[in-house]
Amino acid sequence: MTAAGAGPGGSVVTLVEGSTFCASAVTGNLERDGWQGLFVADTRVLSCWSLMVEGKPVEPLTVLEEGEPYHATFVGRACPRRGVADSTLLVLRSRYVGEGMREDVVLRNFGPER
Numbered sequence: 001m002t003a004a005g006a007g008p009g010g011s012v013v014t015l016v017e018g019s020t021f022c023a024s025a026v027t028g029n030l031e032r033d034g035w036q037g038l039f040v041a042d043t044r045v046l047s048c049w050s051l052m053v054e055g056k057p058v059e060p061l062t063v064l065e066e067g068e069p070y071h072a073t074f075v076g077r078a079c080p081r082r083g084v085a086d087s088t089l090l091v092l093r094s095r096y097v098g099e100g101m102r103e104d105v106v107l108r109n110f111g112p113e114r
Contacts, residue, residue: 012024012025012036013025013026015069015070016069016070016097017070020097020099021039022039023039024049026060027057027058027060028051028058028063028103029050030046038097040100053107054078054079056079057079058076058077058091059087060076061075061077062075063075070098072095075091077091088111089107092106
């Protein structure tokens with residue numbers, strides 16, 4: 001994984017395996033308008049990919065390098081519920097690139113509500 005300060009809105013996270021790479025924001029999202037996307041053999045095959053929880057974007061916390069250039073985990077949290085200062089829902093997005101892209105999403109609820 002590489003991270004650089006290029007691109008609109010902050011850092012870029014790039015995952016690479018062979019001739020496949022995915023360039024995204026630190027949120028893990030691929031925004032439709034611009035430079036981000038999943039590229040296979042020099043062709044952009046995916047230009048928009050986003051995750052929302054209850055209709056709201058996930059707040060990014062960090063990106064974990066997993067020791068391989070083709071895998072990273074984006075860690076975020078859902079927006080806090082109305083009247084609550086902190087979110088109790090952690091969002092983990094593990095992304096892998098190769099002959100395409102796979103993303104595993106795990107939600108961890110640390111609150112008493114369902």
